[in-house]
Amino acid sequence: MKDGYAGRILEVNLTTGAITITDTPQGLKENFLGGCGFGAKLLYEKVPAKADPLGPENAVIMATGPITGTLIPSSAMLSTTTKSPLTNIVIRSLIGGFFATELKQAGYDALIITGAANKPIYLFIDDDEVQIKDASNLWGKNTFETQEKIKNELGYEDLQIATIGQAGENLIRYACLIGGARASGRGGLGAVFGSKMLKAVVVHGTKTIQLPNTNLVLEHTIKLSQKLKQNPASKSFPKYGSTASPASYSSMGIFGSFNWQREVFEDAELISGEHNTKRGLNIRSKACHGCLLSSGHVWMCGSGIFKGQLAEGPEYETLYSIGSMCGNNNFDSIVAAEKMCDEYGIDTITFGATVALAMECFEKGILTTRETDGIELNFGNHQAILDLIPKIVSRSGFGDWLAEGSRRLATRLGSEAEKFVSDIKGLEMAGHSARAHKGQALGYATSNRGGSHQDTRVTPERSGKFDRAAVEGKGKLAKESQDMTTIGDALTVCRRSTEALYGCFLNNDVVELVNIVTGQNYSLEDITKVAERIYTMEKLFNVREGLTRKEDTLPPRIMNEPIPDGASKGMYVPQDDLNRMLDEYYQIRGWDKESSYPSKESLRELGLECYLNDLYED
């Protein structure tokens, strides 16, 4: 069928070795669209309640969507859904590059991995032929070495590989998956792979991604690329990627620094893309599949023992987490840390935020050199950051404490440290100010994955189109932003160009795009329902894990400490503001205000009545 889908789902049970290929159900396509939609639905069905995320009961769903791998700009993304070992709830994590295209060309809309192997293995998907192969010679190798070795072993130069490094093997709770040098970063997917003794998924696909009307896609792509040329993003991204922002965010007083004690970072310019391009360290632009913005960049480390080494990245989030959050103005150390994190396979956001928490605890005497193995863990000590990475990955000494992420570190250190932690539902906030943007705060609080900036976007408030201080209307803003990001992750397209091409909320242009690639005749209402259904499905997973309204909250600092200085001085999100926004949000979603559970009516309306019994006894 020429409808944008590959038409099949591959399931591999690593315990039994069973490999099953089934047709992608029509109902799944229509109701859940693809990507994170398939992930939400299949994860709920494959993983029992309260399963150990690092046990064989957990599943990994890697899914593409109807746009993936086409000529539509930035159709590069793979959406992976699993139960996170960092948060014990659902995590949806996306990766760019070329893996998603390859998986779809091999003929699969989704890959489901269940069970666990008892020795290191990797999965080799060569179109219809699927093999579980021995990975004992790859275990212990970093992500770059692993990719090289697998290419040599299989004799293909042009393969797509998603692999874990040593961090995943050692079950670091924020280990990630690396493909090329891009990451499926957040939530510890790498540790789930490690717990299954699954080193990598390797794909070689030669099939055609079939569309109902290719000429229409060609015409539409030309229209989109002309539209993109009018957007300011098309000037900045090809030059600096996401690294142009630190100085302007700092001057707006929204650049989290020193573990969110402040939101100004005086040295923001030193870690910015513009400054370091002038230093000659911006080596080249690197695009993902179909990217017109070529927003990825290869940076060189300009000094220190890693001088001359290259990394793809850092992106903005890493400039925040390993830079400003740690009070670190040394750009070269951020590049070096980026490279190490990519090689070992750890999420730079959680890593940086966890170190930043430790730094604040060190400066306040909660941690001393006795616990830190002699490391003087002051803010700005960039050498300490670099020294900690291998310690974390090998879980040696103090590294073992940090390997658990900031929430568990705070719990270990006691009630004082818990005041400084910056996680939501166990996932550390990204580099977008909650205190200075009420809608973003609500977005973090209601994100199914925790402190992610990829559900509700900060863009509408930061641009000034919405009053960032206002409480009223933020329930609507957060929900409608989540609708748009959910559809983006279902289709699957990269956030960067979707915002430039379609804006931040669902609209008829998005619907037109969906109809062009699927040949369907969806309405805006249909697509909005799909978004609501997917988001509710993820929510149901979390509810089944025991989450209630109580967990839809913000870090203590965000609710109790006004921003001390800078252009956003005085702003914060008192509990009362959060409560009012949550009430509005639940009402719009049709969720119960006491429990936050999706109501019976809302489940019926979304066609999710089959899950009523999981929530309600009668």
Added chain:
Amino acid sequence: MNRILIDYEKCTGCRICQMVCSQRFVDGGFNSRAAAIRVMVKGIFEADVPVTCLQCKKPLCSEACPTGAFYRDAVTNAVMINEEKCIGCGKCAEACPFGTLFLHPSRIVPIKCDLCSGNPLCVQHCPNEVLSLKSETVVGEKKRKQLSEKIATRRVNK
């Protein structure tokens, strides 16, 4: 005679050229492995290198063909394959010194650049001006220009 010229320094590896090319060789849709231009990746992110037919004057692909399936397009001068004569042996792909003929499981005839009747889609869609269709007389022009600039600068600075 026109050729596709490649400015390697500007390539970001987006593979738009590859995707837009592929839809000419498949029945509705896209397929990165059914394209007459390929972007090869060196290492993890060190370099992305587009590879496509140079339309040689004495094509080794043609010489290697046992059925005489190769001919030259009268208008574009592109080296073409007569699909009626081709038996899919792949000798042409082996013979090409640059690896620019591509075999694909679902096709008998190798995939080879035919310059899209003179207006190549890859050139039209490349977002970074990596690809251009130029007269063969300008091949090497950039290097010649660099040399003349260097000499001129040296003179000015004397």
